[in-house]
Amino acid sequence: MxxxxxxxxxxxxxxxxxxxxxxxxxxxxxxxxxxxxxxxxxxxxxxxxxxxxxxxxxxxxxxxxxxxxxxxxxxxxxxxxxxxxxxxxxxxxxSPLSDSIADAAPSPARLSEMHESVRLLHTLLEKLDEKKRTAFVLSELEQLSVPEISEVLGVNQNTVYSRVRAARSQFDAALRRHRQHTNPRGTKHR
Amino acid sequence: MTPETRAFLEQVRDAEDPTPEDERRVLAAVRATVAVGAAAGTGVTVAKVSQWLASLGGWKVGALAACVAVGAAAVGATVTEPSNESLPPAKAAAVAPPPQRRPAPPLVVPRPTAETPEAPAPRQEDPARRHPPPSKKLVTSQSLRDELTLLETVQLDLKRGDGAQAVERLESHKTDDTQLLAERRAAMVLALCAAGRPELAREAASEFLSQHPTSAQRSAVERSCGAAEKRLGD
CATH class of the missing domain: 1.10.1740.10 (RNA polymerase sigma factor, region 2, helix turn helix motif)
Incomplete structure (x- = not known):
């Protein structure tokens, strides 16, 4: 990007x-x-x-x-x-989120689903430490490249790679745990 | 990451945009903060802000009253107007405005030319960002201009170190029909300090802090002699 x-x-x-x-x-x-x-x-x-x-x-x-x-x-x-x-x-x-995201939702059902997803996103982001969280947000949500993140944060690219990789792994695991907890039978969750 | 995680991120990536009202509100607050910094500098005065207001006739004042600075502002904002005139950072404490709901004329800045991006300024350089609830009252632009003029004059008194004159001026213009009550009260605290009347400043500061606890001027008042003495006495 x-x-x-x-x-x-x-x-x-x-x-x-x-x-x-x-x-x-x-x-x-x-x-x-x-x-x-x-x-x-x-x-x-x-x-x-x-x-x-x-x-x-x-x-x-x-x-x-x-x-x-x-x-x-x-x-x-x-x-x-x-x-x-x-x-x-x-x-x-x-409960770090207000209801303001509702403004963008087209229907109550869709709104509810989106609201829950955003809440979940923030819950999972909260589990990352600040450096990993920043790297993850810039990489996976803002979709910046590693060189770009390196420039933004003023750290070398290897450090960015390392943080992004660790954050992905942690986020992945946390999401998996969350879904196993809320959907123990392993049914697809979308 | 697993495909499921990627799908989840795809789903939420664009899911929490601000509303247009968020965008308008923050822009107005930025303008107000910048205006405060500018008014505290040497090039853009409250009078200019007042002219601004005149040219905007009919707007609610709650937002634009924000542009008033009493005493020099700590904002340190450097504003370049269309003339490309740069203003030096402000030096003293400032009084900033209530929230804003309507846009003001664009402030044009020149295209960047420096090689190295600048890091964000230290937090203490960006004061005046608390914005209390907007004024519910519409006023005529004339009354607002009068108040702006008064506060501008008080600011000049304080810059000259003439606290007594500033106090006298604020006293003589006391009125219940003020749209800039918090600004005037904050100005009075600073004026009393400058006039060497710390006890009265303390009383004024106490009144200000109790009645305008979320005011943008709070930090300026808290740094004043009145608040300092209060802390010592606590």
């Missing part, structure tokens, strides 16, 4: 320096930043503040930022802010 983190055609790498509206960057990236903050463990009650922090930094730094990798830069800010919130916040111990 290209690391432009923007809608196609926006802020492509290597473009000449031209004025870019902050709003353009915001609208092209808000959803992803929001979603990533959430998946990195920022509590719902703090999502507004965390997203605001990300984009205040973006606003302040945008003019001096390297135009080649806006996506990586945004993810780096997002990961940093999420880490701050995870460490500083008294997060809710349970």
């Amino acid at each position: 290209a690391l432009s983190l923007t809608e196609p055609g926006l802020l492509a790498a290597g473009e000449a320096a031209t004025p870019v509206a902050f709003e353009t960057v915001y609208s092209a990236n808000f959803r992803r930043v929001w979603r990533t903050l959430r998946r990195l463990g920022v509590a719902d009650a703090q999502l507004d503040d965390a997203a605001q922090d990300v984009f205040v930094v973006v606003h302040r730094k945008l003019q001096s930022f390297d135009g080649r990798s806006l996506g990586g830069w945004l993810y780096a800010i997002t990961v940093r802010v999420a880490s701050d919130y995870r460490r500083g916040a008294s997060r809710r111990a349970t």
Whole structure:
């Protein structure tokens, strides 16, 4: 996946320096930043503040930022802010999700299923430590490549490989355990 | 990973997008924070924010009152307006706004040119991000402008170190019909501190903190002499 983190055609790498509206960057990236903050463990009650922090930094730094990798830069800010919130916040111990995801669901049945799946996702992500969780979210949910994650996190690629591999294994096992627990006969769960 | 895990991830990958309201709300909050930082700098003043408001006539003020800074802001946000004018970081404590629901004119920044991406700023540089519930009251843009002007003047008094003048100004404009009550109360705390009246500042801080516990100005007040003395006395 290209690391432009923007809608196609926006802020492509290597473009000449031209004025870019902050709003353009915001609208092209808000959803992803929001979603990533959430998946990195920022509590719902703090999502507004965390997203605001990300984009205040973006606003302040945008003019001096390297135009080649806006996506990586945004993810780096997002990961940093999420880490701050995870460490500083008294997060809710349970039920980290609000009902807001219902907005995107087309039908009550589908909504319910999706809601449960997202809850499960967050429950499983909670089982990963912060480094593995970050690597896993960027790799498996945001679908960044290992070199891209390496750039975002500022760690070498072998480290990223190692974290992603460990996180996958842990996530896999946790999901399997969950399904065995909720569906002991082993029936397919979708 | 197993195919089942992959299928699960596929299912949830795009499942929790924010709502358009989330997007609008956060954007308004970002604008307000940036405006506070700008107002505390040297180039963009509250008067400019006031002009902004005038040009937006009819908007609910709850959001835009957010743009008011009292005392210099700790935000440190550097704003580049369409003229590409850069502003230096703010130096003192600031008062930031309530939440925002409506968009403001775009702030245009130039295309990035530096080679190295910059890391996020330290947390302490990004204050003023708490946003209390929005004002339920609509006001005329004139009354809001008057309040903005008052707070801007108080800010200048404080920058000059003239706390007594700032206190006098706030006292003389006391009114119950204020849309920026939290901002004015916070300004009073800072003004009393600057005027060398810590006991009164402590009282004002106590009142402010009890009545505006979630205000964006809370951190500024808590860093003031009034709150500091209160902590010592606890």
